[in-house]
Amino acid sequence: MDQAREQLREVFGFGDFRGRQAEVVERVMDGCSTLGVMPTGAGKSLTYQLPATLLHGTCIVISPLIALMHDQLRAARANGIRAATLTSADADWRETMDAFRAGALDLLYVAPERASQPSFCDLLTAAPLAMFAIDEAHCVSEWGHDFRPDYRQLRPLMDRFGDVPRLALTATADAHTRSDIMAQLGIPDEGLVVAGFERPNIRYAIRHRDNPVRQLTQLMEDHPGPGIIYAPTRRKVEDLAAKLAAATGRPVLPYHAGLEPGTRARHQAEFVASEEVVMVATIAFGMGIDKPDVRFVAHAGIPKSIEAYYQETGRAGRDGDPAQATMLWGAEDFARARMRLAEMPEDRREGDRKRLDTLANLVETAGCRRAILLRHFGEDPPQTCGNCDNCLDAPEVIDATEVARKFLSAAYRTGQSFGFGHLQKVLTGADDERVLAKGHDHLTVFGIVEGEEAALLRPVSRALQARGALVATEHGGLTLGGDARDILKGEASVLMVKPPKQARRGRKSRSGSSGGGVNPVGDPLFDALRELRRQLAIEGQVPPYLIFHDATLREFTATRPATLAEMGSIAGVGAKKLDAYGEQFLDCIRQH
Incomplete structure (x- = not known):
């Protein structure tokens, strides 16, 4: 390890290891197979790049995306490491294979699809191997949020070289997923090193989505550096990119799988090279980007899961400087997510439902966002973090149980087939033609809500949909689900954040006031x-x-x-x- 520290200083320019890097590196140097669970920005790639410069033979790196491999290739070569990629996009594949056979490579990056081919296995017999490094290792697990079947073929390959140690790396894996990764890749129980999931430099904020263009324009004004905005559909990506570019005057580019490949590659290259470009993208974008200076990540809708949220927000602030993670959500996001649950294989449905419930809790909580996030990954964080919107500006919590019972009762008594607008009219006693035609003016719930309670109907509806007590049907109606009956019987309460009179501008989240300015001293x-x-x-x-x-x-x-x-x-x-x-x-x- 003394030699490793010398190499750390000489090649990478760092005086010592961070976090649990040293523990992982020491295990690798000792030839022990390991799963390293380390937060994004904690220096996962160093844990195999550094040993690769010291050990005899080549380190084979399995990585899921060509763009990610090429980013890491540039970074390795910038530090003087002998590295190459063997992908379908590389014209120099013959030279790369010759260099490998000659023992002239420290690192060889390949995709799992290539690694599982018999011809690649034959190639590996031609030169000494130092280790296997499996990046984004959660892709091997069906419980992970980015499952890739080809990752399942890595175990037979590595078993052919049983004396070569394996290092699996991920930033995103709960206890169940970690156990599955180790079983799938043949890593012993004692090989688990969890460095934690805390990203203290990221400030989390979650807002109800009321005017996304205005809200995102404000975010971009507050954070002038590079950013990523995730949108749920290709159409929304195109729409937001055009409107934000017009509203801010900043370079804003779209990215989604429907774009022509050359356009996609050009937009990605512009984003990586720039210090101001904002990318509006579907979740197709991000895993292949190793850009450390992203100053904000925004979600224009809810992510697929709590793991996906952690992974996607983790693309901000990899350089350790302050960064912002903002989510804008609406009740319709949860309605669509709960519809998708019904279409999933039954063996995965319960796990995904729990993840969605955790996401709903994260969105609706009046407490610390970071604490919920970290507890999901098995950590025991403090009650407050001091760097999320709720900790910085504590919201007022109200008991909305009575309004929730009235709303649920209205949904039930109207036949569980009407949307919010109709139920609101029934509850407030509106003189509405459709309400009268349906005879809903004769129901006991007609006109039972007024004044301040009426102003709470929409946020209560959102809260009930987020927690699953109300579920939207494919025709837009609202039906009872989850703990709705417990709420109606008085056996469960509905506590929620009091809606603000007007949208807070969130001054505390601005990069300058949080210490995140690029040049805070103005030198x-x-x-x-x-x-x-x-x-x-x-x-x-x-x-x-x-x-x-x-x-x-x-x-x-x-x-x-x-x-x-x-x-x-x-x-x-x-x-x-x-x-x-x-x-x-x-x-x-x-x-x-």
Whole structure:
């Protein structure tokens, strides 16, 4: 491990390991198979890249997406690591295979589809192997949120090389999924290393979706750096991208599977290389992006699951700087999600229902968002985190049980086939032609809600749908479900956040006030260093963050190194980067 720490300093430019990196690296160096569960941004890739530079043979990295492999390839080569990819998009596959056979590669990245082919297994017999690294390992589990059947074929391949250690890595796996991953990949129980799920630099906020273009425009104004906005459909992606570009004047690009492949690739390349582009995308986008300086991730609707939410919001702030995660939700999101539950295989339905209930609890809670998230993954967090909307601006909680009982009663007595608008008219005693035609003006629930209670009907309806007590039918009607009967009988209560009189602007979430400004001190040297980095990135045709992260540039600004030796002692400055860029950054510092 002394040698590993020297290599960490020399190649990657870091003085020591973070979190439980050292434990994972030590197990790998000792030849022990391991599952590392580490939060996004905790340096998972270092746990196989570093040993690969020290061990005899090549590390075979199984990764699910070509874009992700190419991002990691660029990052590895920027640090002087001998790396290559073997994918359908690579024209130099012959040279790569020759380099592997010659023992000239530290890392070889492949997709699971290729790894499961007999020809690839034959190739691996031609040179020594240091280890197998399985990235995004939750894809191997049917309980994971991104199940990929080809991951199931990795065990037979690795068993052919039984003495080669295996390192599986994921940021997103609850206890059930972790157990399944280890069983599927042949990793012993003692090989589990859980580094935790906490991402303290991310600020979580969840709002009801009332005017998404206005709400997202405000978010983009508050956070001027790169961002990702997830939308539920291709049509919504296109619509939001166009409207946000017009409203903000910022570069906003769409991304979804229906775009022409060349357009998709171009938009992704622009996003990766830029320091201001916002991508509006379906969930098809993101896993293949290893961009550390994403300043915000927004959801224009609820994600598929609590695991998906954690994974997607985890794409913000990988560089450790403050970042924002905002979700905008509506009752119709939960209605669609509960309809999808009914279409799922029965053996998965209960687990997915629990995940959706956890998501509903996250949305509806008046307590700490982070605590709910972390408890889902088996952690025991503090009651408050100090960095989510509810902890920063505690909402008022009201008992809406009586209004909820009236609403549920109206849904039941009208035959469980009418939507919110009709039920609202019945409850408030509206002189409505359809209400009269149906005879609903003669029901005991007609006109029993007025005044302040009437203002609570819509938020109560949302809350009941989120928790599953009301379920929307395919024709838009509302039917009783979940614990509706317990609420009607007085055996369950409905506590909810009191709706604000008007939408809060969320000043506390602004990047400047939360310490997340790119240049919080306003030093002109920092801006000059960023401009130099931008020019070098254009010349080298690489993303700016592959040269130096903002955190490293801030350290340059604060310490103003005068020599290469002084610059080389700063975190993030490895030997190859110092040699490639050191003098130019020193010149810039001297000019200031």
